[in-house]
Amino acid sequence: YQKNRDYHDHHLTELNVINQTLFATIDCLENQNIPYALMGGVAGKELGRPRITHDIDLFVSPDDAENILQALEQNGFSIERRDPLWLFKAWKNEVLVDIIFRSCGDIYFEQEVKEHVRRISFQGKMINTISPEDFIVIKAAANREDGAHHWYDALAVLKQGSIDWDYLLRRSRFCPKRVLSLLIYAQATDIIIPYQMIKKLFHHIYETSLSSESPHLFPYFTTVKQDHGYTKERIMEAINQNEKVSDSKIKLNVTDSEIILRGEVFTSEQKNTIEDIALRMSPKTKIKNLIQIRELDGPKKSEFVL
Numbered sequence: 001y002q003k004n005r006d007y008h009d010h011h012l013t014e015l016n017v018i019n020q021t022l023f024a025t026i027d028c029l030e031n032q033n034i035p036y037a038l039m040g041g042v043a044g045k046e047l048g049r050p051r052i053t054h055d056i057d058l059f060v061s062p063d064d065a066e067n068i069l070q071a072l073e074q075n076g077f078s079i080e081r082r083d084p085l086w087l088f089k090a091w092k093n094e095v096l097v098d099i100i101f102r103s104c105g106d107i108y109f110e111q112e113v114k115e116h117v118r119r120i121s122f123q124g125k126m127i128n129t130i131s132p133e134d135f136i137v138i139k140a141a142a143n144r145e146d147g148a149h150h151w152y153d154a155l156a157v158l159k160q161g162s163i164d165w166d167y168l169l170r171r172s173r174f175c176p177k178r179v180l181s182l183l184i185y186a187q188a189t190d191i192i193i194p195y196q197m198i199k200k201l202f203h204h205i206y207e208t209s210l211s212s213e214s215p216h217l218f219p220y221f222t223t224v225k226q227d228h229g230y231t232k233e234r235i236m237e238a239i240n241q242n243e244k245v246s247d248s249k250i251k252l253n254v255t256d257s258e259i260i261l262r263g264e265v266f267t268s269e270q271k272n273t274i275e276d277i278a279l280r281m282s283p284k285t286k287i288k289n290l291i292q293i294r295e296l297d298g299p300k301k302s303e304f305v306l
Helices: 002-009 015-031 041-047 062-074 111-115 132-142 149-160 165-174 176-188 195-207 215-220 228-241 268-281
Strands: 056-059 078-083 087-092 095-100 118-122 125-129 249-254 258-265 286-289
Touching: 015 056, 015 062, 015 087, 015 095, 015 125, 062 078, 062 087, 062 095, 118 228, 132 149, 132 165, 132 176, 149 176, 165 176, 165 195, 176 195, 228 249, 228 268, 258 268, 268 286
Parallel strands: 056 095, 258 286
Antiparallel strands: 078 087, 087 095, 118 125, 249 258
C-alpha cells in the first residue's frame, strides 16, 4: 500500500490542484507566522529550471514541524508523522505536502538559511523560496543515481546567475566535494563560475590542514571576488523582489570603488529603500544615490472661469 501511495503522491500532474493546495498551505503557515521556505519543484522552477512538479516541499525548523502539522490538520489536511528525524507529510485534494526539517547532508532550516530566504511572486501571490545558494548545496547533497534531476536542477540555478558566491562558499561546508564537482562540471558546460570559487574549495579540501578541522572554519577564507556583472544582477534582483520598489525604473553603474544608482521614484522612502538594498548586497562598496524623486503634478485648473 505504501509503495502505491508514494507513487501516486509523486506522479500527480493536475497543476491547478497543486497550486490550490500550495496556496492553502502557505496561507496556513503565514497566518500562524511560521517561518518556511519552498525547496522542491516550485522553488526550482522560480529559481532557474522550469519543470513539472508533483508535490510541495516545505523546509522548516524542527521546532516548528509539529505545530505546522497540527495547523494543517485543523485546516482540512490529513497528516502523517512519517519519520520523526526529518519528515512529516500532509495531504489535501490528493496533493502531498512534504514537511522537511532535516535535509540531506544534515542541513537544517537554521537562522543563516532563514536570513537568505527569497520572497518572490508566484501565480500572483507572494511566497518564500529557499535561496539559490542553499538550493544548490541541498541539491548537490541529495544527488544520487535514481535522482539525477537534483544535479541538473542545481546546474540550472547556476546558469541563471545572481549567485552570492561568498554565501555559497560558506554553505558548501556541508558537502564541499560535491559542490566542487558540481562547479567544475558547470564550468565545463560553459556556465560562468568564478575561478576563485573553485580554487578556494579545492584548496580547502585538498591543499590545507584546515580540511581536517571543523567545517565552520570556512568563514575565515577571504571573500570570493565577484565581477561587476554579478554584483549588478544581485542588486537588481533584490530590488525587483522588494514589493515597495519592484516597479521602479532604476539603473546601476558598478565600479571597483562605488555603486551609482540612477532613475526615478515617487517617494523618499523608495529612494532610501533602494539604497539600503544596494548596501546590503554590497556592504563594502560606497553607494552614490543619484535617484530622483518624481513630483506628481496636481490637477490643472480649468481654462473656463465661471
